[in-house]
Amino acid sequence: MVVSRMTPHSANEATLESGAFEIHYLKKDSVIYFVICEMGYPRNLAFSYLSDVSEEFQHSYGNEVDKTSTRPYAFVSFDTFLQKTKKIYSDKKVQDNLDQLNQELVGVKQVMSKNIEDLLYRGDSLDKMSDMSASLKESSKRYRKSAQKINFDLLISQYAPIAMVAFLLCFYFGGCSLKDRQRSISKKLNSS
Numbered sequence: 001m002v003v004s005r006m007t008p009h010s011a012n013e014a015t016l017e018s019g020a021f022e023i024h025y026l027k028k029d030s031v032i033y034f035v036i037c038e039m040g041y042p043r044n045l046a047f048s049y050l051s052d053v054s055e056e057f058q059h060s061y062g063n064e065v066d067k068t069s070t071r072p073y074a075f076v077s078f079d080t081f082l083q084k085t086k087k088i089y090s091d092k093k094v095q096d097n098l099d100q101l102n103q104e105l106v107g108v109k110q111v112m113s114k115n116i117e118d119l120l121y122r123g124d125s126l127d128k129m130s131d132m133s134a135s136l137k138e139s140s141k142r143y144r145k146s147a148q149k150i151n152f153d154l155l156i157s158q159y160a161p162i163a164m165v166a167f168l169l170c171f172y173f174g175g176c177s178l179k180d181r182q183r184s185i186s187k188k189l190n191s192s
Contacts, residue, residue: 013027
Protein backbone atom coordinates (compact mmCIF):
# COMPACT_ATOMS: atom_id res chain seq x y z
CA MET A 1 0.00 0.00 0.00
CA VAL A 2 2.83 2.39 0.87
CA VAL A 3 4.71 1.62 -2.34
CA SER A 4 1.60 2.08 -4.46
CA ARG A 5 1.11 5.58 -3.08
CA MET A 6 4.70 6.70 -3.72
CA THR A 7 5.15 9.32 -6.44
CA PRO A 8 8.21 11.14 -7.74
CA HIS A 9 7.06 14.09 -5.62
CA SER A 10 6.88 12.11 -2.35
CA ALA A 11 9.23 13.13 0.45
CA ASN A 12 12.71 11.63 0.30
CA GLU A 13 12.38 10.34 3.84
CA ALA A 14 9.41 9.88 6.13
CA THR A 15 7.96 7.85 8.97
CA LEU A 16 4.51 6.26 8.83
CA GLU A 17 2.72 4.82 11.86
CA SER A 18 0.95 1.49 11.59
CA GLY A 19 -0.42 0.12 14.85
CA ALA A 20 2.44 -0.85 17.17
CA PHE A 21 5.01 -0.30 14.41
CA GLU A 22 6.59 2.54 12.51
CA ILE A 23 7.57 2.31 8.85
CA HIS A 24 10.57 4.45 7.99
CA TYR A 25 11.56 4.91 4.37
CA LEU A 26 14.36 6.59 2.48
CA LYS A 27 14.12 7.36 -1.23
CA LYS A 28 17.50 7.66 -2.96
CA ASP A 29 18.52 7.33 -6.63
CA SER A 30 15.23 5.71 -7.77
CA VAL A 31 15.38 3.08 -5.00
CA ILE A 32 13.17 3.13 -1.90
CA TYR A 33 14.57 1.59 1.29
CA PHE A 34 12.13 0.53 4.05
CA VAL A 35 12.55 -0.56 7.64
CA ILE A 36 9.74 -1.56 9.99
CA CYS A 37 10.49 -0.92 13.67
CA GLU A 38 8.62 -1.23 16.92
CA MET A 39 7.04 1.98 18.15
CA GLY A 40 9.61 3.90 20.21
CA TYR A 41 12.69 2.72 18.33
CA PRO A 42 14.84 5.85 17.90
CA ARG A 43 14.00 7.49 14.58
CA ASN A 44 17.57 8.71 14.05
CA LEU A 45 18.86 5.13 14.37
CA ALA A 46 16.30 3.90 11.85
CA PHE A 47 17.39 6.51 9.33
CA SER A 48 21.03 5.86 10.10
CA TYR A 49 20.38 2.18 9.30
CA LEU A 50 18.61 3.10 6.05
CA SER A 51 21.47 5.41 5.11
CA ASP A 52 24.05 2.63 5.68
CA VAL A 53 21.96 0.19 3.65
CA SER A 54 21.50 2.67 0.79
CA GLU A 55 25.22 3.48 0.64
CA GLU A 56 26.21 -0.19 0.56
CA PHE A 57 23.54 -1.02 -2.01
CA GLN A 58 24.65 1.83 -4.29
CA HIS A 59 28.25 0.75 -3.85
CA SER A 60 27.49 -2.91 -4.65
CA TYR A 61 24.70 -2.66 -7.22
CA GLY A 62 24.47 1.00 -8.22
CA ASN A 63 25.17 0.39 -11.91
CA GLU A 64 22.71 -2.53 -12.14
CA VAL A 65 19.66 -0.75 -10.70
CA ASP A 66 18.61 1.09 -13.85
CA LYS A 67 19.08 -1.87 -16.18
CA THR A 68 15.79 -3.05 -17.61
CA SER A 69 17.02 -6.62 -18.00
CA THR A 70 17.59 -7.12 -14.26
CA ARG A 71 16.42 -10.60 -13.43
CA PRO A 72 14.15 -11.30 -10.43
CA TYR A 73 15.97 -11.76 -7.14
CA ALA A 74 19.19 -10.40 -8.64
CA PHE A 75 19.99 -8.68 -5.36
CA VAL A 76 19.27 -11.61 -3.05
CA SER A 77 22.95 -11.82 -2.07
CA PHE A 78 22.54 -8.40 -0.47
CA ASP A 79 20.56 -10.12 2.29
CA THR A 80 23.82 -11.07 4.03
CA PHE A 81 24.71 -7.41 4.47
CA LEU A 82 21.16 -6.63 5.63
CA GLN A 83 21.30 -9.32 8.33
CA LYS A 84 24.69 -8.16 9.65
CA THR A 85 23.61 -4.53 9.71
CA LYS A 86 20.29 -5.40 11.33
CA LYS A 87 22.13 -7.26 14.10
CA ILE A 88 24.43 -4.27 14.69
CA TYR A 89 21.53 -1.81 14.94
CA SER A 90 19.48 -4.05 17.24
CA ASP A 91 22.36 -4.33 19.76
CA LYS A 92 21.77 -2.06 22.79
CA LYS A 93 25.47 -1.08 23.05
CA VAL A 94 25.39 0.21 19.49
CA GLN A 95 22.33 2.29 20.27
CA ASP A 96 24.07 3.76 23.31
CA ASN A 97 27.22 4.44 21.29
CA LEU A 98 25.21 6.10 18.53
CA ASP A 99 23.35 8.20 21.10
CA GLN A 100 26.67 9.26 22.62
CA LEU A 101 28.06 9.98 19.15
CA ASN A 102 24.99 12.05 18.31
CA GLN A 103 25.42 14.02 21.54
CA GLU A 104 29.06 14.65 20.68
CA LEU A 105 28.03 15.73 17.19
CA VAL A 106 25.53 18.17 18.69
CA GLY A 107 28.35 19.55 20.87
CA VAL A 108 30.66 19.86 17.87
CA LYS A 109 27.86 21.54 15.91
CA GLN A 110 27.37 24.08 18.69
CA VAL A 111 31.12 24.81 18.85
CA MET A 112 31.31 25.17 15.06
CA SER A 113 28.26 27.45 15.05
CA LYS A 114 29.90 29.60 17.72
CA ASN A 115 33.16 29.70 15.74
CA ILE A 116 31.31 30.70 12.57
CA GLU A 117 29.45 33.42 14.46
CA ASP A 118 32.77 34.67 15.84
CA LEU A 119 34.28 34.69 12.36
CA LEU A 120 31.30 36.57 10.98
CA TYR A 121 31.57 39.07 13.84
CA ARG A 122 35.28 39.49 13.16
CA GLY A 123 34.57 39.98 9.48
CA ASP A 124 31.97 42.59 10.38
CA SER A 125 34.46 44.24 12.74
CA LEU A 126 37.13 44.21 10.05
CA ASP A 127 34.72 45.89 7.65
CA LYS A 128 33.97 48.54 10.25
CA MET A 129 37.68 49.04 10.94
CA SER A 130 38.35 49.37 7.22
CA ASP A 131 35.60 52.01 6.91
CA MET A 132 36.93 53.86 9.94
CA SER A 133 40.47 53.71 8.55
CA ALA A 134 39.33 55.17 5.21
CA SER A 135 37.43 57.91 7.04
CA LEU A 136 40.46 58.67 9.21
CA LYS A 137 42.68 58.84 6.13
CA GLU A 138 40.34 61.36 4.47
CA SER A 139 40.15 63.41 7.67
CA SER A 140 43.93 63.45 7.95
CA LYS A 141 44.26 64.70 4.34
CA ARG A 142 41.81 67.52 5.08
CA TYR A 143 43.64 68.33 8.31
CA ARG A 144 47.00 68.47 6.52
CA LYS A 145 45.63 70.83 3.83
CA SER A 146 44.01 72.99 6.50
CA ALA A 147 47.23 73.07 8.57
CA GLN A 148 49.29 74.06 5.51
CA LYS A 149 46.85 76.88 4.72
CA ILE A 150 46.92 78.12 8.31
CA ASN A 151 50.74 77.99 8.39
CA PHE A 152 50.91 79.94 5.12
CA ASP A 153 48.43 82.56 6.39
CA LEU A 154 50.39 82.84 9.65
CA LEU A 155 53.66 83.25 7.73
CA ILE A 156 52.12 86.01 5.62
CA SER A 157 50.63 87.76 8.65
CA GLN A 158 54.01 87.68 10.45
CA TYR A 159 56.31 88.69 7.64
CA ALA A 160 54.06 90.75 5.35
CA PRO A 161 54.30 93.95 7.49
CA ILE A 162 58.09 93.61 7.74
CA ALA A 163 58.34 93.00 4.00
CA MET A 164 56.10 96.01 3.29
CA VAL A 165 58.19 98.28 5.53
CA ALA A 166 61.40 96.99 3.95
CA PHE A 167 59.96 97.51 0.47
CA LEU A 168 58.85 101.03 1.30
CA LEU A 169 62.25 101.86 2.81
CA CYS A 170 64.01 100.47 -0.23
CA PHE A 171 61.69 102.43 -2.47
CA TYR A 172 62.13 105.56 -0.45
CA PHE A 173 65.89 105.28 -0.11
CA GLY A 174 66.15 104.00 -3.64
CA GLY A 175 64.15 107.02 -4.78
CA CYS A 176 66.28 109.38 -2.67
CA SER A 177 69.52 108.02 -3.90
CA LEU A 178 68.27 108.29 -7.48
CA LYS A 179 67.56 111.96 -6.91
CA ASP A 180 71.00 112.35 -5.29
CA ARG A 181 72.62 110.75 -8.28
CA GLN A 182 70.72 112.93 -10.66
CA ARG A 183 71.83 116.02 -8.70
CA SER A 184 75.40 114.82 -8.57
CA ILE A 185 75.36 114.16 -12.32
CA SER A 186 73.82 117.50 -13.05
CA LYS A 187 76.43 119.22 -10.80
CA LYS A 188 79.20 117.50 -12.66
CA LEU A 189 77.71 118.55 -15.95
CA ASN A 190 77.28 122.12 -14.77
CA SER A 191 80.79 122.33 -13.43
CA SER A 192 82.24 121.09 -16.62
